[in-house]
Amino acid sequence: MAARPRRAQVDRTAETRAVLIGATVELLHTVGFAGTTTALIAKRAGVTTGALHHHFPTKDDLLFGALDHTAEHLRDALEMERPFDTNGVLNIPALIRHLWQVFYGNPEYWANWEVIIGTRADAALHPRVVAHRARTIRTILHVWLERHIPPGDARSKVFDLFEFMLIAIRGLSLERFLDKDEAYFDRNLSILADLVGHRLEALMQRQVVRKGRQ
Template identity: 60%
Template structure:
């Protein structure tokens, strides 16, 4: 019986993952309004009844897409491969890892949700609140990577937020068909600026 329950949980998790992936794809392809629950279910290879079993409404599914992206960001922040042996953050590595997320066409799905929900004031407030909660979840791991004095913590938090703002803004340039060199140049500049500010905050020159 326990094994049967585990299989059921596994199937449920797999179906949810399929639905979230299908939703993200369709948000990129046809936008928020075009990504109907019927179309998402068809893309995922399940019935609309199965979709609503896991996500009662489209709003719940959209929040699930946001959750999925949040987990990807948290996973990147928590990885150790962007920390130098002396405990400093390798900013270039961190920027590159974050760009893998925010520069990925899948992130367009997030913009579609943010922009597409503007006409629904109640749900848009939920989306905005979700984004704010994501920032609160992402910031502590970043701050904990640095042994800065307490008075410097707000500045460090602001620096991290600035970095995310810049990377998210740069991701919109993909809509303008900029070449790879354009993104490499601007990401390198961002990493240089953030690293310089980090050195200052840590008491360097």
């Protein structure tokens, strides 16, 4: 019975941190990096600045909390219910559409770029942001690929192909700021799916042929 108050306190702490990170992400993509102050974050989250600094001593801590939040969102986005087609090959068109709908096409995704661009002149902070991004690719995308791509000579090239795919999707997400219509995004996502799908198929076929010769 004595553990209940402590459990409730842990829950409240986690909830407050989540609300503060949510407010940070929202402000980053609505008012931008420069406008996202700790005072405004506290106001949006409905807490005092003292409470904010209790959970996140500095604004940098909040920014990395926002980056962690979007990284987890990417991890969740990759977990499709049916990632393979009927032939047991990754369904690239479905994967690209899914990632666009639930992650890269979401306005909240821009919070990442607000942090990356906003910290570019900070010689101490920006390298940490870049390192965080590289770590996200290694621990989320590469781990996901290791589960879905069998070992073989083509594996490293498949990893490169998927990084290229995400680079292209990220670049396309910036086109939202140019007021493009949905048909524009549909058309370019289809082109990307064709390019990546054909390249992936060729890589996997080559890997099968090499295995057969061994």
